[in-house]
Amino acid sequence: MTEGALLAAEAVSTGEAVTFWIVGPVALAGALGMVFSRNAIHSALWLVLTMLGLGVFYFVQQAPFLGVVQIIVYTGAIMILFLFVLMLVGRESSDSVVETLRGQRQAAIVAGVAFAALVGAGIGRAVYDAPVVGLEEATADGGNVVAIARILFTDYLFAFELTSALLITAAVGAMVLAHVEKEPSERRTQKDLSTARYASSRPGTLTGPGVLATSNSLDTPAILADGQPAADSAATGIEMRELPPVPDHDTTPTKGTPR
Amino acid sequence: MIDSPSVSYTGLSPVLFVLGAALVGVLVEAFVPRAYRWGVQLGVALAGTLGALISVILIAGRNELTLSRAVAVDGPALFIEGTLALLGVLSLLLLAERSPDMGGSAFVAQAAVPVGTVRDRQLATLTYSQTEVFPLATFALAGMMIFAASNNLLVMFVALEVLSLPLYLMAGLGRRRRLLSQEAALKYFLLGAFTSAFFLYGLALLYGYAGTVDLRGIFDQAAGSEKSDALFVIGLAFLVVGLLFKAGVAPFHAWTPDVYQGAPTSVTAFMASCTKVAAFGAIIRVLYVGFGNNDWTWRPVLYGVAIVTLVVGSVLALTQTDVKRMLAYSSIAHAGFILTGTIANSPAGLSSTLFYLLTYGLTTVGAFAVVMLVRDADGEAGHLSQWAGLAKRSPLVAAVFSLFLLALAGIPLTSGFTGKFVVFRAGLEAGAAPLVVIALVASAIAAFFYLRVIVLMYFSEPAADGPTVAVPGLLTTISLAIATAATVLLGVAPGAVLDLADRAALFVG
Numbered sequence: 001m002t003e004g005a006l007l008a009a010e011a012v013s014t015g016e017a018v019t020f021w022i023v024g025p026v027a028l029a030g031a032l033g034m035v036f037s038r039n040a041i042h043s044a045l046w047l048v049l050t051m052l053g054l055g056v057f058y059f060v061q062q063a064p065f066l067g068v069v070q071i072i073v074y075t076g077a078i079m080i081l082f083l084f085v086l087m088l089v090g091r092e093s094s095d096s097v098v099e100t101l102r103g104q105r106q107a108a109i110v111a112g113v114a115f116a117a118l119v120g121a122g123i124g125r126a127v128y129d130a131p132v133v134g135l136e137e138a139t140a141d142g143g144n145v146v147a148i149a150r151i152l153f154t155d156y157l158f159a160f161e162l163t164s165a166l167l168i169t170a171a172v173g174a175m176v177l178a179h180v181e182k183e184p185s186e187r188r189t190q191k192d193l194s195t196a197r198y199a200s201s202r203p204g205t206l207t208g209p210g211v212l213a214t215s216n217s218l219d220t221p222a223i224l225a226d227g228q229p230a231a232d233s234a235a236t237g238i239e240m241r242e243l244p245p246v247p248d249h250d251t252t253p254t255k256g257t258p259r
Numbered sequence: 260m261i262d263s264p265s266v267s268y269t270g271l272s273p274v275l276f277v278l279g280a281a282l283v284g285v286l287v288e289a290f291v292p293r294a295y296r297w298g299v300q301l302g303v304a305l306a307g308t309l310g311a312l313i314s315v316i317l318i319a320g321r322n323e324l325t326l327s328r329a330v331a332v333d334g335p336a337l338f339i340e341g342t343l344a345l346l347g348v349l350s351l352l353l354l355a356e357r358s359p360d361m362g363g364s365a366f367v368a369q370a371a372v373p374v375g376t377v378r379d380r381q382l383a384t385l386t387y388s389q390t391e392v393f394p395l396a397t398f399a400l401a402g403m404m405i406f407a408a409s410n411n412l413l414v415m416f417v418a419l420e421v422l423s424l425p426l427y428l429m430a431g432l433g434r435r436r437r438l439l440s441q442e443a444a445l446k447y448f449l450l451g452a453f454t455s456a457f458f459l460y461g462l463a464l465l466y467g468y469a470g471t472v473d474l475r476g477i478f479d480q481a482a483g484s485e486k487s488d489a490l491f492v493i494g495l496a497f498l499v500v501g502l503l504f505k506a507g508v509a510p511f512h513a514w515t516p517d518v519y520q521g522a523p524t525s526v527t528a529f530m531a532s533c534t535k536v537a538a539f540g541a542i543i544r545v546l547y548v549g550f551g552n553n554d555w556t557w558r559p560v561l562y563g564v565a566i567v568t569l570v571v572g573s574v575l576a577l578t579q580t581d582v583k584r585m586l587a588y589s590s591i592a593h594a595g596f597i598l599t600g601t602i603a604n605s606p607a608g609l610s611s612t613l614f615y616l617l618t619y620g621l622t623t624v625g626a627f628a629v630v631m632l633v634r635d636a637d638g639e640a641g642h643l644s645q646w647a648g649l650a651k652r653s654p655l656v657a658a659v660f661s662l663f664l665l666a667l668a669g670i671p672l673t674s675g676f677t678g679k680f681v682v683f684r685a686g687l688e689a690g691a692a693p694l695v696v697i698a699l700v701a702s703a704i705a706a707f708f709y710l711r712v713i714v715l716m717y718f719s720e721p722a723a724d725g726p727t728v729a730v731p732g733l734l735t736t737i738s739l740a741i742a743t744a745a746t747v748l749l750g751v752a753p754g755a756v757l758d759l760a761d762r763a764a765l766f767v768g
Contacts, residue, residue, distance in 0.1 A: 119493060123464070126489035134470060150261050157264055158329040162405065162417045165278060166424065168285060169398050173428045176391050180371045180378075 019060050027053025040086050044079060051075045062135060065145045207233040209240075217241070267325035269318055270332035273311040273340045274408070277347070277401040280307020284394030293387055300393035301355045307397055308351060311404070312344035322767045328473055329411045331544070334763030336408035338613050339540035343407075343533055346620045347400045349738045350529035353628055354392055358732025361631060362638060364388035365523040367434045374437045389432055395425035396529060403533055407540025410548070410767075412462045412472040412498070415541060419458060419505070422537060423451050426530055430522035435638040443521025450504070450514045458501025464494030474549035481553050492556055499557065502545065506538035508564060508594045509571040516579075519587035524639060527583060528627035531590050532620035539597055539616055543609055546601070548766050554604045561602045562694055568595035569701035577708050581641045582630055585708065586623070589667055592705050593619050599698045600682030603689035610764035611681035614757060618666070618674035618749050625742030626663040632656055632729050640726035646712065648721030653728035657716045659743055664713055666746045668706040674749030681757065 012020075030049030037043040051074050058067035099105055138147050152160055188196075197203050207230050211222035219241045222233035234240050268275065283303050291299050319341075321332050357364040366389050368382040402421030409415040431444025466472055468490035469480035481491060504511040519527045546557055572592025579585040597619070600611040633640050633649065633656070640646070650657035666673035679702065686695045731739060749756060 122489045122493050126487045126493075127467070130487075154261055154264055155327045155329075156413060158326040159411070159414045159417050162414065162421060165281070165398055165401065165421050166417065168282070169395065169421065169424045169428075172285060172288075172391055172394065173424065176370050176389060176428060176432070178371050180369055 016060050019056065023053045023056045027057075041083065044083050044086060048075050048079050051079065062139065063144055065148050209233050209235050215241075264327040265325065267323055267332065270321055270323055270325050271330065272314040272318065273337075273344060274330075274401055274404045276310035276314060277307045277344070277397050277404060280304055280310075281394045281397035281401055283307075284397060288391055288394065296390045297355070297357070297387075300390045301351070304351050304393045304397050305348065308344050308347040308400065312341060312348065315341040315344060322765075324410055324767060328475070329409065329414045330405065331408050331410040331767050333767035334765045335540065335544065335609060335613060338760060338763040339407040339536060339616070340404045342536050342613075342617045342620060343400060343403050346532045346536065346624060347396070347529075349621075349624045349741060350525065350533060351393070351396060352734040352738040353525035353528050353624070353631065354396055356525065356631070356732050356735045357386070357388070358730075358735070361729045361732055361735070362634060363434075365434055365525050365631075366392055366432045367437060370432050374441070379437075383434070388434065392429055392432060392526075395429055399423075399425040399429070399529075400533065403537030403540075406537045407544065409541075410474050410544075412465065412474070412477075412545075412549075415545070416455075416459055416462055419455060419501070419541075422534070423455065423505075426526075426534065427451060429526045429529070430518055432526075433521070433523040436521075439521040440523065441521075443518045446521075447514055447518045454501045454504035454511065457497045457504075461494045461497025461499075461501065464490050464497065468494060474545065477549045478552060481550070488556075491553075495550060495556055496560075498545065499542075499560070502538060502542045503564065506535055506542060506594050506597075507591055508598065509568040509591060510564075512568070512571065512591045512594075515591055516584045516587040519590070520581060520583045520641070524583065524627050524631045528624045531586070531627065532623045535590065535594065535597075535623075536616045536620050539594075539601070539612060543601055543612055544766065547604065547609065551604060558602050558604065561598055562691065565595050565598035565602065565694060566697055568592070568598065569698055573701040573704040573708075576705065579708075580643050582643060582646065582712075583627075583641055585643070585712070586626055586630070589705065589709075590623065592701060593667070595701065596679060596682055596698055599686040599691065599694055602691060602694070603685040605685065605689055606761075606764045607681075607685040607688055609766075610757075610760040611678075611685040613763060614753075614760040615678040615682050617756065617760075618678040618746070621742050621745040621749070622663050622666045622673075622675060625739055625746065626660065626667065628731075628735055628739050628742065629656060629660040629663065631735065632731055633726050634729050635724075635726040643712065643715065645722060645726050647715050647719035648725070649716040649728070651721050652725070656728050659739065661713045661716065662743060662746060664709040666750065668709040669702050670706070672747075672750045674746045674753070677750055677753040677757070 027050045030046045030051075030053060033046035034043045034050065037046060051070060055067045055070040055075065058064075058070055138144070141147065141150075207222040209218055209220055209222060211230075211233065214220070218235050219238050221229035221231070221240055224230050229240075280303050284300055287296065287299050287303060315337050318332070319337055320334075321337070322334075323332050324330070325332060354365075363386055368385055368388055370389055372379045372382060399422050402418045402423075402425075405418035406415060406422055409418055427444055427448040430447050431441045433440030462472065465477060468486065469477045471477065471480070500511065504514075507515045519531065522530065546554075546561075550557055569592055572588050572590075572595055576585050576588035576592065579588060597612055597615050600608050600615060602608070603611075630639060630641075633646065635645065649660075662673065666675035669675040669679040679698075683695050683698060686692075686698070
């Protein structure tokens with residue numbers, strides 16, 4: 001056993017301790033921030049911070065592969081996907097504050113904290129001053145990455161292959177829940193649409209909202225020449241604004257209004 | 260250069276048949292025109308499950324660990340795989356039922372179309388349905404088989420996910436009362452994901468304790484170890500939470516009634532029978548193979564859990580007014596009965612658990628198949644008051660349902676009696692007399708609500724606008740006939756199957 005390994009087996013090196021005490025509080029702050037943020041986007045960003053902290057821990061613990069995977073896959077891919085989804089579904093916090101069971105929240109907090117204390121104390125007692133074992137063997141022959149590759153294709157080969165069933169199920173499930181299959185007859189081609197438009201009474205483009213109106217907002221209908229709102233300029237999916245009454249144009253406008 | 264692990268394809272053949280059917284099913288979904296899909300999918304799925312059943316019979320008696328000790332091929336594993344394949348066939352027949360008299364298929368035409376839209380109402384008038392349920396069901400079945408056969412906690416975890424994901428999806432694909440069905444799927448998914456995390460955390464702690472996820476490795480590490488037991492005990496506790504959730508054992512049972520009620524009844528039949536079999540298969544393997552020498556850690560806990568389960572299941576079932584919810588609580592109570600045998604930690608405990616799982620699964624599939632038959636204009640007539648006087652409308656269906664209820668209650672000459680008898684005997688031999696007494700009281704309470712339904716069916720006046728009893732389609736008829744025959748046979752002449760369970764009760768590894 002080399003001197004360095006002996007050191008690793010018995011004590012934590014200074015560098016590791018310093019890194020831990022710097023990154024540890026940051027990761028913990030990220031976790032707390034994630035739980036207590038009102039805004040879902042902020043929560044996600046706090047979680048990114050925690051995950052980056054965990055990635056650093058893995059590097060320090062001589063698990064470079066895990067560290068890289070943590071940062072690239074979790075922080076890089078999954079969390080960003082998460083942010084995409086949050087942006088798509090809207091980010092307003094719509095937490096229900098109505099308690100269906102009286103006192104449920106308080107009871108849950110007390111029980112949760114007590115449970116965490118129990119498990120934390122138990123695990124802390126078990127691993128405090130526990131000897132470091134297995135690092136030598138795990139990284140002996142070609143290092144961490146080679147060792148992971150080896151056990152992935154020997155001891156854990158079946159778990160690895162079985163994961164493919166999981167991925168197929170997930171793909172099928174996503175298709176089932178999100179994909180609406182269209183009948184061939186209900187899909188209108190550009191040609192159909194064009195024919196229908198020229199057959200209609202108004203082949204030209206419709207007026208957009210806001211044209212000649214007092215505002216160019218999307219919820220303002222266009223104004224016709226007589227000052228009435230144009231009904232067919234309404235945008236779909238939003239409620240149109242009520243226009244102020246048409247001003248009376250009988251009075252002659254004053255000339256040369258000073259700017 | 261690494262040596263690839265040896266694979267016993269013969270030993271794995273039941274799993275490979277079902278997994279193969281699932282993969283072919285996904286391809287069928289992509290390439291076969293919609294008009295033929297239903298038939299082809301049913302054929303593929305049945306070929307896979309029947310193939311698995313036949314290969315289990317052919318390789319019975321094998322004892323080996325394959326794929327670097329990841330998967331066990333031994334008596335309990337093969338017995339559970341055979342039971343799952345048989346129940347899988349029966350459930351697939353129910354899943355595939357689409358006779359017009361029973362309201363067509365139970366599955367939605369397109370799950371992605373929002374509930375209540377114009378398009379949704381349009382699709383409800385069409386006959387086709389989402390045929391993805393067949394590959395999903397076979398994936399779930401493969402996951403269940405591996406779940407009960409894995410000798411390695413990591414494989415067990417992946418198998419747990421493989422069996423759970425399709426079930427979450429299938430629960431949400433109901434054609435009628437779609438919002439209820441989707442709510443059931445969401446509840447099941449959230450709670451299931453939560454307990455999967457418990458399982459995974461327990462796995463990690465046990466790895467921290469033993470340095471291995473191999474069940475035998477954990478057994479060896481725990482024998483005569485000087486290490487602190489804290490990681491071992493906490494890890495085991497978390498692991499057991501994950502397992503008990505899948506088995507629907509109180510206090511982790513809260514999802515059961517809602518999910519059983521909301522999911523399409525054929526899916527409920529599949530979940531209630533197969534999932535319970537797989538979960539108990541995994542529980543006995545983990546506890547006996549991995550922790551058999553340390554039963555002071557889990558026996559007292561499971562003793563208490565069994566009592567809570569028995570009380571919750573049988574007492575709350577009394578208050579139910581919906582047939583599916585009543586059967587859900589009855590399934591919770593049955594989990595308690597099975598635990599009575601399991602905590603024995605003896606070969607008798609193992610063989611009685613295996614036998615009980617088989618009888619319970621067959622009876623449950625049958626009972627839910629009958630629930631599919633009693634219908635009114637809105638679909639299935641779930642409320643118990645609608646079942647009043649059913650015997651006058653349809654004596655045969657009422658008689659068959661009564662048989663299943665009597666079997667669930669454990670009346671002599673039905674399979675349920677034999678099952679209860681063997682688990683109680685195993686519990687008594689292991690010195691769990693108080694538990695057996697509580698289980699007996701619980702079965703008396705349970706018998707009351709089963710008999711109440713029978714009384715309701717036979718001695719009440721039928722409601723004026725009561726439900727009609729649909730003529731079962733061919734597939735449901737086959738399924739019901741097998742379940743009925745098995746329930747009677749296992750009650751009258753259980754000897755051969757009991758022998759089989761006894762001979763199967765030996766773990767490898």
